[in-house]
Amino acid sequence: MLLAVLAAGVLLAGAGWGESWEAIREAAASVRTVRASFVQEKRLPILTRPLRSEGTFAFRRPGSIRWEYRTPVESVLLTDGGDVRRFTKQDGEWTAEAGAGMEAMRVVLDEVAAWMSGRFDESAAFAATLTPGSPTVIELVPREEAIGRFVTRIVVTLAETAGAVASIEIFEGAEASTRIEFQGLELNADLGDAVFTTP
Amino acid sequence: MKATVPIAAVVTLLACGGPPRLAPAAPEVRDEALARCLGVFPAPDFRAVHSIAAALPGGATGVFLGVSATSDGGRSFRGNLLSLEGMVLVDIEWSPEGLVVHRALPPLDGEGFAAGMAADMRLLLLRPSGTPREVGEDGDGRVVCRWVRGDGAIQDVGVAVAGGEWTTTLWDARGVESRRVRGSGSARDGFASRMELTASGENAYSLVLELVEVEASGVGAGGVSGEPVAAP
Numbered sequence: 001m002l003l004a005v006l007a008a009g010v011l012l013a014g015a016g017w018g019e020s021w022e023a024i025r026e027a028a029a030s031v032r033t034v035r036a037s038f039v040q041e042k043r044l045p046i047l048t049r050p051l052r053s054e055g056t057f058a059f060r061r062p063g064s065i066r067w068e069y070r071t072p073v074e075s076v077l078l079t080d081g082g083d084v085r086r087f088t089k090q091d092g093e094w095t096a097e098a099g100a101g102m103e104a105m106r107v108v109l110d111e112v113a114a115w116m117s118g119r120f121d122e123s124a125a126f127a128a129t130l131t132p133g134s135p136t137v138i139e140l141v142p143r144e145e146a147i148g149r150f151v152t153r154i155v156v157t158l159a160e161t162a163g164a165v166a167s168i169e170i171f172e173g174a175e176a177s178t179r180i181e182f183q184g185l186e187l188n189a190d191l192g193d194a195v196f197t198t199p
Numbered sequence: 200m201k202a203t204v205p206i207a208a209v210v211t212l213l214a215c216g217g218p219p220r221l222a223p224a225a226p227e228v229r230d231e232a233l234a235r236c237l238g239v240f241p242a243p244d245f246r247a248v249h250s251i252a253a254a255l256p257g258g259a260t261g262v263f264l265g266v267s268a269t270s271d272g273g274r275s276f277r278g279n280l281l282s283l284e285g286m287v288l289v290d291i292e293w294s295p296e297g298l299v300v301h302r303a304l305p306p307l308d309g310e311g312f313a314a315g316m317a318a319d320m321r322l323l324l325l326r327p328s329g330t331p332r333e334v335g336e337d338g339d340g341r342v343v344c345r346w347v348r349g350d351g352a353i354q355d356v357g358v359a360v361a362g363g364e365w366t367t368t369l370w371d372a373r374g375v376e377s378r379r380v381r382g383s384g385s386a387r388d389g390f391a392s393r394m395e396l397t398a399s400g401e402n403a404y405s406l407v408l409e410l411v412e413v414e415a416s417g418v419g420a421g422g423v424s425g426e427p428v429a430a431p
Contacts, residue, residue: 042285046268046277047246048414053285067284072411073250073262075283088262088283090252090407098260150286150304173302178285 018136018158021121021128034059035186045175057182064196080196087199094199126154135159135166217374218353221335221343232334236344236356239365239382240326241390241413243273247324248411251280256402263288265408267324268416274328278320280307293317295328315398322369322378323394323408327354352377365391375399 018024035058041050055069063081074089087094120128125147126140140154152171159166165185170178224232241247246268253261264281275294279287290302291313300313327346337343343357351372358365367380376399384392390413396406 040285042281044266044279044287046266046279047248048416051248051264051266051285069283072248073264073283075262077284086283088252090262095260097262098258150302172287176287 018130018132018138020132021119021130024130025119032061032188033191035189035191036182037184038180038182040178040180043175043177043179050179058191058195060191060196064191066196076199078196078199080193218345218355218368218370219337219343221333221337221345223333223335224342229334232342233331233344235342235358236331236334237326239356239358239367239391240273241269241324242415243326244269244271244416245390245413246416247390247413249408250411252407252409254405256404264411267320269324273326276320276324278316280316289313289316291317293321319378319396319398319406322354322367323380323396327356 035056037056038054040053040055042053043050051072053069054071055067057068058064058066063079065079066076068076075086076094077084077086079085086097088097089095120126120138120140121130123140123143125143127143129139129141131137131139136158138156138158140156142148142151150172152173154171155169157166157168165182167182168180170180172178247266249265249267251263251265253263255261262283264283264285266279266281267276268278269276271294275292277290277292280289281287286304287302288304289307289312290300292299292301298314298317303313327344327348329346331344332347333343333345335343335345337357341357341359343355346354346356348354353370353374355368355370356365357368362383363385364381364383366382367378368376369378371377378396378398380394380396382391382394390410392410394406394408396408398404
């Protein structure tokens with residue numbers, strides 16, 4: 001689900017800033033590719049300071065995604081519109097994971113497909129509330145209890161600069177949350193197939 | 200077929216062989232030997248983050264993040280299993296009074312998963328409680344300390360004479376080995392930088408844990424805001 005939020009947030013780039021759902025959809029439609037770096041901070045009640053992760057994110061229409069962490073564990077999640085594959089670097093070598101978890105990630109990416117065009121308000125999984133302003137904020141609340149068991153609320157904050165998302169925060173209950181801040185957003189660059197197929 | 204029977208018998212005997220015999224340590228070196236055994240465990244209390252590479256029954260593999268924190272002088276702990284993307288998959292709390300499951304997402308919400316996770320964490324991170332029944336030396340010349348748990352399970356902690364490597368082995372009350380941990384490297388307070396756990400039995404699996412960061416949090420260790428120390 002974090003991936004869905006991450007992808008959806010970055011894909012909002014180009015929005016003419018958050019005055020309406022229609023404006024967001026129109027802006028998202030103009031985006032062909034996205035590339036950005038991110039810093040992620042995980043807050044847990046048992047940690048005195050957040051667990052920090054860093055990585056990069058890339059997207060190419062209609063459904064290619066590369067989600068890569070450089071720290072604390074080198075890993076990359078790849079999909080070129082079909083299967084989802086995750087690789088982790090172990091003892092200096094990229095190793096593919098094998099297991100049912102990848103099927104779950106496929107389900108997450110289906111949700112991303114709806115959000116890619118900025119159709120937050122049409123999501124079957126989340127009820128979206130748009131609060132225009134400075135900054136503009138989109139709040140997503142699970143419609144179903146099954147999802148609400150692990151994600152209670154998602155807050156997407158748009159940057160003032162058109163085409164950028166400042167941050168995304170995912171709340172898992174009252175005590176745990178994940179904050180992702182994007183940096184160096186690059187839109188509509190030429191991203192080759194290898195970006196989405198090769199660790 | 201005739202050859203199969205003795206082979207199977209040997210395998211069974213090995214699996215059920217139980218802990219090895221120990222040559223008792225001389226009284227004058229017993230305390231030092233015990234200190235070496237206890238030295239392989241992190242000094243309580245701490246907060247730690249590990250990467251966990253798992254090879255699971257059925258051929259599934261996966262890498263996770265493990266966050267652990269002990270309290271009450273290392274007698275209890277809380278553990279979180281996270282996806283690499285940071286989602287909390289399992290959140291448990293263990294103390295001698297019992298196990299509390301705060302969160303367990305499918306497919307990790309099955310019966311026994313949280314208990315197995317707690318058992319693994321206890322073996323990996325907590326000093327055995329009480330006085331060891333035996334302290335001595337095994338046939339390989341390693342210092343070994345042996346505790347007997349309340350349920351009759353036996354836990355050995357063995358430390359190599361040189362090189363800093365150690366093993367922890369757990370036998371159930373029948374003498375059947377159930378888990379083995381091999382630790383190596385040291386980042387701080389005896390905290391191994393790498394630990395490999397092998398669980399035996401019908402649903403055998405293995406875990407490789409590498410220390411990402413550790414933060415001492417006990418009295419005299421900087422309180423709850425002690426500086427984190429990155430693993431080497």
